[in-house]
Amino acid sequence: MDMRETFVAGTTAILDEDPRTALVLADISAAAFEPVRERHPDRVLNVGIRESLLVGVAGGLAQTGLRPIAHSYAPFLVERAFEQIKLDFGNQDGHGVLVSVGASYDNAQAGRSHHAPGDVALIDTLPGWEVRVPGHPDEVDPLLRHAVGGDGSVYLRLSTRSNDGAHAGTDGRLVPLRTGHRAVVVAVGPMLSAVLAATVGLDVTVAYTNTVRPFDAAGLRELAGATGDTVILVEPYLAGTSARVVDDALLDRPHRTLGLGVRRVDLHRFGTPADHDDAHGLTPDALRHAIAGFLLPR
Numbered sequence: 001m002d003m004r005e006t007f008v009a010g011t012t013a014i015l016d017e018d019p020r021t022a023l024v025l026a027d028i029s030a031a032a033f034e035p036v037r038e039r040h041p042d043r044v045l046n047v048g049i050r051e052s053l054l055v056g057v058a059g060g061l062a063q064t065g066l067r068p069i070a071h072s073y074a075p076f077l078v079e080r081a082f083e084q085i086k087l088d089f090g091n092q093d094g095h096g097v098l099v100s101v102g103a104s105y106d107n108a109q110a111g112r113s114h115h116a117p118g119d120v121a122l123i124d125t126l127p128g129w130e131v132r133v134p135g136h137p138d139e140v141d142p143l144l145r146h147a148v149g150g151d152g153s154v155y156l157r158l159s160t161r162s163n164d165g166a167h168a169g170t171d172g173r174l175v176p177l178r179t180g181h182r183a184v185v186v187a188v189g190p191m192l193s194a195v196l197a198a199t200v201g202l203d204v205t206v207a208y209t210n211t212v213r214p215f216d217a218a219g220l221r222e223l224a225g226a227t228g229d230t231v232i233l234v235e236p237y238l239a240g241t242s243a244r245v246v247d248d249a250l251l252d253r254p255h256r257t258l259g260l261g262v263r264r265v266d267l268h269r270f271g272t273p274a275d276h277d278d279a280h281g282l283t284p285d286a287l288r289h290a291i292a293g294f295l296l297p298r
Contacts, residue, residue, distance in 0.1 A: 003137050003158040004029070004101050010141040011069060011099075012036045014148055015043060021148060022066045026054040028073055028101070055081040055098075059088025062096045067148055073107075074100035074116035074157065082122055089153055090126050096154075097147045103159035103190075104237050104262050105276045112270075117237045117262035123155050124213065124241065130154045131213035133189030133236065138166035139210055146170040159236065161190035161273070172211035174219035180204040182295050183230040184223045188212055188242070191234045191282070198287035202295070204232075212242055217249035229255035232291055236282075238262050258294045260287060 001009065008029060014021050015036050022043040025033060030046045037044035043066070047053045051072055058068035070077065077100045078085070088094060104117040123129050130152055132143045140158065147154035168175050174186065177196070180203040187195035192208050199206055205227055209216065212235070224231055231246050240259030247257065263280045277283050281290060 001137055002160060003134060003140050003162070004160075006137045006140040007071075007099060007101075007144060007156075007158055008032045010144045011071075014145065015040055018067075018148070019043070020065070020067050022058075022061050022068045024054050024058045024061070024068055024070045026051050026072045026076065028076070029071060051076040051081040052084050055084035056088050058096050059084065059092060059094045062089065062094035063092065068096040069099055069148065070096060071099045071101075073102040073114060074104075074119045075102065075114060078119040078122055078155070079116055085123075086126060090128075095152055097144075097156060098154070099144070099156045099158065101158045101160075103157060103161065105273055106160045108270050108273050108276050110270070112266065120155075120157065120212065120235075120237045121241045128153060129213060130211070131157070132211055133157045134159075134210045135163040135168075135189040135192050135208070136166040137162060139168060142170050143210065157189070159190050161236070163190055163192040167192065167208045168210045172209070172214060172216055174207040174209050174216045174223065176205060176207045176223060178204070178206040180206075181227055183232050183291075184220070184227045185232045185234060185291065186220070186242075188233070188235045191236050194282065194284050194287060195234050197284035198291060202288075202292065204291070204295075212245075215242060215245040215249070217245065220246065220249045224250060224255065225253075229253050230295070231255060232258045232294060233260065234282075234287065235259070235261040238264065256294075258290070260290055
C-alpha cells in the first residue's frame with residue numbers, strides 16, 4: 001500500500017477501536033472512507049468542498065472532547081484553511097490531527113492550486129505543533145497512532161514519494177545511516193533515497209528523520225560536532241524551512257548551514273513530479289552537485 005492507502009486503513013481501524021476519535025473530510029478520500037462512515041455516521045463527517053468548514057468542524061469537535069482527524073490535500077487543508085487552523089485550534093486551545101496528501105507537488109499536473117511547498121513553513125508559524133513527514137508507507141501507521149493517541153496538535157504530511165524502506169519510528173530522533181567527517185546531511189521524509197544516492201563516496205554523515213517539529217536538537221549537536229558543525233538540510237518542501245532550528249541547536253557554536261529543498265519560485269509550468277524535482281535541484285545528481293560545492297575549501 002502507498003501512504004494514502006495506509007492512512008485510510010489505519011484511520012478506519014482507529015475509528016472502529018476508539019469512540020473518542022472522529023474524522024472530518026472535504027470530499028477528498030470520501031469514497032475510501034464510506035464503509036467506516038456507514039458504521040460511524042456520527043463520527044465520520046464529509047462537509048463537501050469547504051476546507052475552512054472542514055477545519056472549523058474539527059476544531060469544534062475537539063472542544064467537545066473528541067480527538068478529530070481532518071484530512072485533505074495539503075494546499076486545501078493548510079494554505080486555504082490556515083486562518084481556521086490558527087483560530088479554531090490555536091486560539092481556542094483545541095487539539096487534533098491534520099493529515100494531508102499531495103505534498104509539495106505530487107499531483108504536479110493539476111497545476112499550482114495543488115502544489116503546497118509552503119505548508120510546513122506555515123504550520124511552523126504556530127506554537128506547539130508537531131510535524132511528521134514519513135518517508136515510507138510503513139512509517140505512516142505508527143506515526144498516525146502516536147498522533148491520535150496523544151493530546152497535542154499534529155500535522156502528518158503524506159506523499160506518493162517513498163524511500164526504499166522505513167528507517168525511523170515515532171521517537172523523533174535523527175537516525176544516522178552513513179558516517180563521515182565533513183558534514184552531516186539531514187534527509188527529511190521521502191528525500192532519503194535521493195540523498196543516499198547523491199552522497200555515495202562523499203565524506204559525510206547522512207541522518208534521517210520523519211519528525212521536523214520538534215526537531216532532535218540534541219541528536220544534531222552530537223552528529224554535527226563530529227563533522228565540523230557543517231549541516232546540510234534536504235527537505236521535501238521549501239528550502240531552508242528548518243534552518244532556524246539548526247541555528248538554534250548550534251547557537252553556541254560556529255557552524256555552517258545549507259538548506260536544500262523546493263526553490264521559492266513559481267515555475268508557471270506543471271509537468272510531472274520528476275520535472276519539478278529537476279527544476280528545483282532535487283534529483284540525486286543535482287543534490288550531489290550542491291552538496292559537493294558546499295564542501296569545497298573556502
